[in-house]
Amino acid sequence: MTEPTLWLTTKICGLGPYRADLVETYWKWEQDPTLMIGYGRQTPESLEARTEGMQHQLRGANTRFTVYDMAGAQPRPIGVTTLLPDDAVRTAEFVIMLSREARGRGLGTEATRLTLDYAFHVANLRMVWLKVLAPNVAGIKAYERAGFQHAGKLRAAGYWLGQVCDDVLMDALAQDFTGPSSVMALLGPTDISSTRRTL
Numbered sequence: 002m003t004e005p006t007l008w009l010t011t012k013i014c015g016l017g018p019y020r021a022d023l024v025e026t027y028w029k030w031e032q033d034p035t036l037m038i039g040y041g042r043q044t045p046e047s048l049e050a051r052t053e054g055m056q057h058q059l060r061g062a063n064t065r066f067t068v069y070d071m072a073g074a075q076p077r078p079i080g081v082t083t084l085l086p087d088d089a090v091r092t093a094e095f096v097i098m099l100s101r102e103a104r105g106r107g108l109g110t111e112a113t114r115l116t117l118d119y120a121f122h123v124a125n126l127r128m129v130w131l132k133v134l135a136p137n138v139a140g141i142k143a144y145e146r147a148g149f150q151h152a153g154k155l156r157a158a159g160y161w162l163g164q165v166c167d168d169v170l171m172d173a174l175a176q177d178f179t180g181p182s183s184v185m186a187l188l189g190p191t192d193i194s195s196t197r198r199t200l
Contacts (some may be wrong), residue, residue, distance in 0.1 A: 003091060004075070004076075004154075005017050005067070005069060005076055006018055007069065007076060007077070007120075008066075008116065008140075008161070008183065009092065009115045009183040009184065010071060010115075010183065011071070011111055011115065011183060012071065012110055013070070013072055013085045013107065013108065013111055014064040014068065014069065014070070014071055014073055014111035014112050014115060015068070015069040015071050015076055015104075015115075015197040016067070016068060016069070016082070016115050016116065016119070017060065017067050017069060017076075017149070018066070018067065019065035019066065019067055019081065020061060020067055020078075021055060021056075023046075023067065024052050024055045024080060025048060026078060027050075027051070027055075027081060027098075028046070028052075029049050029099075030080070030081075030098055030099075031046065031051070031098065032045045033100070033101055034043065035101055036093070036098060036101070038161065038162065039134065039137055040157040041142065041160055041161075042087065043122065043160075045167045048082055051165065052192045053084060060135070061086050062086065062095075063083055063084065063085050063086065064083065064084040064089065064119075064120075064124065065081060065082070065084075066081065066082045066083075066112075066115075066116060067080075067081060068080035068081060068082055068103075068108070068112040068164045070098070070108060073088065078101055079099060079100050079102070079103035079108060080092075080097065080098050080099035080100055080108070080109075080112060081097070081098045082095070082096070082097045082098075082112050082113065082115075082116040083095070083096040083097075084116065084119075084120055084124065084126075084129065086124070086126070091125065091126050092126060092127065092128045092129065092130065093122075093126050093129050093130075094126075094129075094130055094131060094132075095116065095117075095118060095129050095130070097109060097112060097113060099112070099118075104139075105139075109140075109143045110127070110143045110144075110146045110147045111147075111154070112148045112193060113143065113144065113147035113148075113149075114148065115183060116129075117129060117147065117148060117173055118157040118178070118182050118183055118184050119164075119174075119176055119184065121175040121178050122182060122184040122185065123184055126174050126175065128172055128173070128174050128175070130152065130167065130170065130172040131149065131170075131172075131175075132134065132155065132158075132170050132171075133168070133169050133171065134160075134161050134166055134167075134168060134169070135154065135166050135167040135168070135169050136161040136166055139163070140170060141171075145171075146173050147173075148173045148177065148179070149171040149172065149173045150170055150171060150172060150173070150177075150179060151173055152170045152172045152198045153170045154168060154169050154170060155167060155168040156166045157169050181189075
């Protein structure tokens with residue numbers, strides 16, 4: 002595998018482009034029963050259907066990133082983050098998928114923060130929101146650490162291990178996003194206000 006393109010990085014995590022050559026890898030992650038439970042999905046998808054769907058995703062207007070683990074000698078793909086925008090109001094829904102082996106190491110929190118950094122400082126969104134099944138306590142804590150706050154719930158909107166459960170709604174505002182910012186670090190030690198005037 003050739004060395005991947007990385008747009009934003011920290012010491013442990015990186016974001017790069019969504020890649021057609023990784024469709025089988027993405028598909029394998031998505032069929033993991035633990036991930037299907039977290040998404041509230043009930044049925045697996047064939048590789049053929051996933052490959053066809055990938056072509057629509059690559060042509061679509063949504064923003065998708067491949068997430069990389071930066072801890073080894075080479076960056077290793079371990080997940081995907083997605084922003085589903087509503088351009089009329091400058092907001093987007095956030096979705097993350099991590100491979101099973103990547104969980105529990107802080108990579109989900111870091112990938113979420115990097116995606117918010119891009120959303121607020123590159124895509125110029127003012128708010129990003131998500132929904133997560135209420136029993137997914139580990140996911141909720143990771144979102145909280147990344148900067149999301151509780152915004153409400155959808156009662157009896159999902160299933161967890163065969164039982165009806167609530168969907169928790171969470172949001173993050175651009176004005177509440179605190180550093181460090183990998184996007185701003187790319188600009189160097191520059192006065193942001195003067196940069197905006199000259200661009």
